[in-house]
Amino acid sequence: MVSDADYQAAVEALGRARSVALTTHVKPDADALGSAAALRRWLQGAGKTVDVIVPTPAPGKYAFLESGGPVKVAGRDVDLSAAEPPDLVVIVDTATWQQLDGMQPLVAESGAPVLVIDHHRTVDPLADMVLVDTDAAATVVIVHRLLVEAGVPIDRATAGYLFAGLVGDTDWFRLPNVSPETFRLAASLVEAGANPTEIHAHLHLGDSxxxxxxxxxxxxxxxxxxxxxxxxxxxxxxxxxxxxxxxxxxxxxxxxxxxxxxxxxxxxxxxxxxxxxxxxxxxxxxxxxxxxxxxxxxxxxxxxxxxxxxxxxxxxxxxxxxxxxxxxxxxxxxxxx
The missing domain is CATH 3.10.310.30 (Diaminopimelate Epimerase; Chain A, domain 1)
Structure with a gap:
């Protein structure tokens, strides 16, 4: 169970960092990219330098989740071995080495502290700080609470990123990880400006x-x-x-x-x-x-x-x-x- 103190420690670590590298698993999905987009929007708004770097390219349908700059692909857009180390590495939606192919130079060798935000049950010992809630329907649920704990307003863009991750990982609320709290969060995100019709079109009406x-x-x-x-x-x-x-x-x-x-x-x-x-x-x-x-x-x-x-x-x-x-x-x- 994630405690209030865990969230506060994560908020403080993110507050101290001047530069942050956000990463996630291979084959990044809506939950992973929505979580990264929401975090990047907050951190860039606070004046920080933020890069989103993924192990493998994301499908083109997720382009609407590129907040504040491109999503870079390790080995294609950036040489992690030669890159300047960030003040903090944040891994979203995974906590296993198997899902972080090619990210070892950033995660294990850069010397930067590592924060994991995830809802999966399998957790490798790769982080200095961990926000893992296996009861959460999606990683964006944890990111939402982190933003609330940090006093960050949930604007229309952020609500859209979070809603996309929520419907992506619950398959539009049909999976058993859905609870009444999931629907309450979804309603609050729609009230904040998330547009389910537009998000559905992005996710499901643009296949090649x-x-x-x-x-x-x-x-x-x-x-x-x-x-x-x-x-x-x-x-x-x-x-x-x-x-x-x-x-x-x-x-x-x-x-x-x-x-x-x-x-x-x-x-x-x-x-x-x-x-x-x-x-x-x-x-x-x-x-x-x-x-x-x-x-x-x-x-x-x-x-x-x-x-x-x-x-x-x-x-x-x-x-x-x-x-x-x-x-x-x-x-x-x-x-x-």
Whole structure:
């Protein structure tokens, strides 16, 4: 549980810093970028130098979350090994090294203190200060409270950034992480000027043809496993080359696995360059795919988690399905009267 003292310490650390580098996980999403945008708007308004640097490019639909300057990509727009160290590094929406590929020169080697703001359960020892609330529906919920604790007015732009992150991580309020407090926060953000119609258009009505072709190819690979209790999807390197899509276009694609009747666990396997396979997991209530992901060095939430493995796609699928089968067996034992 995050205490009032934790929030106050974070406010004071941000207040002392003259320069701040904000970063987040690979494949940055609305929660990550909305959190960074809201923080950047506050800190720049306070006269600080603020950079947002991400490990991998964000999909173009998130351009409206670029507050106060471009979102830089490590290795493409900035050489972290040669960059001037900031006074403070802030990591939003992750607390694991696995999600911070290429960010080690900034996070571990710059000498700057590190503040983590996150709502995931998996937390590596990489920060000096931690604001982690696993009960929060999204990281923007924690950022909102931080702004309130700092006495920062929630203007129209900030409300929009926070609302985008909130609907992004709750899938427009349909996921089990939603509580009455989530709706109260959403209402307050709309009252402050967030426009749900505009935000929905940004998030869902601007897909590229390449992305839609990729999704079509991926859906063709859907197949049942473990007695129809799991549904599996593959994305190969060839699919990305042939469609012109990139890894950011796979965001939320795994949810299609959960649409299959009888599915309790959805599994998406994405080939990357080299022999790494990125694994995403989703499940129905009563199961815990976080424990499955942690067996392979991954993390996330109880019902939405991920990991990275090496090896051929079919071998990775077999290894993960074996772990999923055990999780299903344990759950089914506990479900018996």
């Amino acid at each position: 043809v390449a992305k839609l072709h990729l999704w079509g190819r991926a859906l063709e690979t859907l197949h049942p496993a473990l007695g129809d209790r799991a549904t599996v999807m593959h994305l190969t390197r060839a699919m990305f080359r042939e469609t012109g899509a990139d890894v950011g276009d796979t965001e939320n694609l795994i949810n299609q696995c959960m649409r299959v009747r009888g599915t309790r666990v959805g599994l998406m396997l994405v080939e990357t360059e080299g022999d790494e396979v990125r694994v995403s997991l989703r499940c129905t209530p009563g199961l815990n795919v976080l424990e499955v992901a942690e067996q392979f060095g991954g993390g996330g939430h109880i019902r939405a988690a991920g990991a990275r493995l090496t090896g051929p796609l079919d071998q990775v699928e077999a290894r993960v399905l074996a772990a999923v089968d055990e999780a299903l067996a344990d759950a089914e034992k506990s479900e018996k009267p």
